[in-house]
Amino acid sequence: MKLVHVNEPRLEFFNGTHVCPRRGISAYGVYDRNSQTRRTNILLGAVGTNKDLEEFSNLLDRMSHPIHGASEDHKSNLFPDFCGFNSKAGFHSELVFNEDLGRKLRQLDIEKVVRIKDRVRRIDEAINLYYEEVKFLAQNRPVDVVVCVLPKAIFDAVSKDASAEGEEKLEESIEVRSEFNFRRALKAKAMHLGKPLQLLRTESLTSGGKGQQDDATKAWNLATALYYKAGATNPWRLEKNGGSSLSCALGIAFYRSRDKKTLNTSLAQVFDELGNGLILRGTPVHLEKGDRVPRLSEEQSYTLFKAALEEYRNAMRTYPGRVVVHKTSNFSDPEIAGFMSAAVDLHIDTVDFVTVMDSRFRLFRNGGYPPYRGTSLVLNDQRQLLYTRGSIWYYKTYPGMYIPQPLELRVVRSDQSPAFLAKEILGLTKMNWNNTQLDGKYPITLSCARKVGEIMKYLDDNDRPQIRYGFYM
Structure with missing residues (x-):
């Protein structure tokens, strides 16, 4: 067990980087300033x-x-x-x-x-x-x-x-x-x-x-x-880390029908390194009697993963070298088998599985302020607590109203270090273009998937959902 601090991920703008979206846009201009499609x-x-x-x-x-x-x-x-x-x-x-x-x-x-x-x-x-x-x-x-x-x-x-x-x-x-x-x-x-x-x-x-x-x-x-x-590409993107391999993050969420009686559909949100998102609607999920945790079958996992990465390939002209899958519940063996089978068929080199959930544990520091954003308590290689909300050096205060709740990251399978996964999660909390404050709580993979589900439940089976996140914000 060890306590570490993850530095605030920097964002890339037109001609500079900064930790804050607002300061970055003011000082350096939106990232896509020279894009011909903006x-x-x-x-x-x-x-x-x-x-x-x-x-x-x-x-x-x-x-x-x-x-x-x-x-x-x-x-x-x-x-x-x-x-x-x-x-x-x-x-x-x-x-x-x-x-x-x-x-x-x-x-x-x-x-x-x-x-x-x-x-x-x-x-x-x-x-x-x-x-x-x-x-x-x-x-x-x-x-x-x-x-x-x-x-x-x-x-x-x-x-x-x-x-x-x-x-x-x-x-x-x-x-x-x-x-x-x-x-x-x-x-x-x-x-x-x-x-x-x-x-x-x-x-x-x-x-x-x-x-x-x-x-x-x-x-x-x-x-x-x-x-x-409006269809512009992105006001900012995460600063690229070293390495040439493309990677993307995929969020899985579930939502119930409007009458709350049945678990209707699973969905995924894919983000590439530029922050571009693709919305997909999965198939209905069967929930066993007495089981409160929804799970995909092996076939559903295979189909959803393959459809998501095909959309990625259409956008990027290539498959990513690495995919990280986020869920708010534990991964089942059939889910992992389905995802991995699709990854093998698509020649994906690396697939990481990380469960992201709210934790009931709290850390306390001396004084009247909560722990800093980026504080991580590494319990072991498979579990760590991560504060995505908390006191912020750049703001010189804690900008929230309530005692912040850390996230628990459970690593089911990954070749990456706990520090790498924590920094990745922290970076993805800054990719929400509906809020320019730098301290989002959840990674965009999961926060977006939830918002999409809120609207998707109003679409009929024959309705064709838009694949761009801007329609769900």
Whole structure:
């Protein structure tokens, strides 16, 4: 048993590296600045009330200029200035929105939705209200991303259960209520249109709201999400380690059907060294009676692994030399046999299997702050605890609200050292383009797979899911 510290992985930008996505973009520019496929003008469609569209336009105008972050010196790294979204700095691109790219919602239609008492029908009508406008923009305007602005009345209508007081239903005690989430269902319904969606609440369009992030942080997160969703390659990537062999990480997750009665489908997320992701939907998983842990059969493991690596080959023109498979539960013998059989058929040199789960153990350090991010307690070659959330040297503080919980890494099979696997996991926590704070808790392989599952459950078997992560963010 030994206690070690894993240095913060550095990110690579256009002409420099840094540990922080925000500082890196400001100082060195987005990684893909010279890519011929990047968007220098990102066309945004938007759906909302007349007032919301005006506020959205004002927000984009503010974001085209630098925005001051925290005024306190000791928080300047945690809340840095926003560099401005323009062609001369940072993103080296512009966000374009005008009246022709907006679709106005009528107050009459909003009130009609809000008055519906039945929650399921209310959400369904709200989805239809936005979907028709998104469909028009996707089919009739050259937009890259469609922003859906939710006024407070709509947000409350789709997020709260407004069942009439005193109305009793005898079946409620035994009925399993089917999940119906507005955000997930809308993204799933609009997926076939081929335009990623960005949902915003009206309150987030203006500054100073109660409980909101500061303006610079909001701008950083929104700008990065829109840039990535628009189809640009990547704002940053992990700094390459020595060695010429290509490697990729594959995350396996499971999700239940909306009625929560059956385990529906397995899915995988593949990330190459550039951070590019591919979404795949697996086959239904049979859960034995009394068994709470879902497992793939050997045939399912073989099929899923092979399909994932074929997609990788289509993108990279070659197979990786190494694949690491992440799961949140222990690997079964049939799963390992299926993965390894596919790897042999595809001539993959090395396959590592690592279980990543929350740990109940805690480490404590003197003083009032939690252990540093990157702290690792190596129990043996197969098990270690890793703090992906914690105090951060660069931020000069602990940026969280609760006592951080370390991850437990269980190595089923690997030729790599515990230090290498810990640094790899820590690096993958920084590859989420929906949040520009550097201390994500879970590796993107697993956090993405979970988010994908939340939306995938709203797709029918005949629906063809998009393979790009931007549609699920």
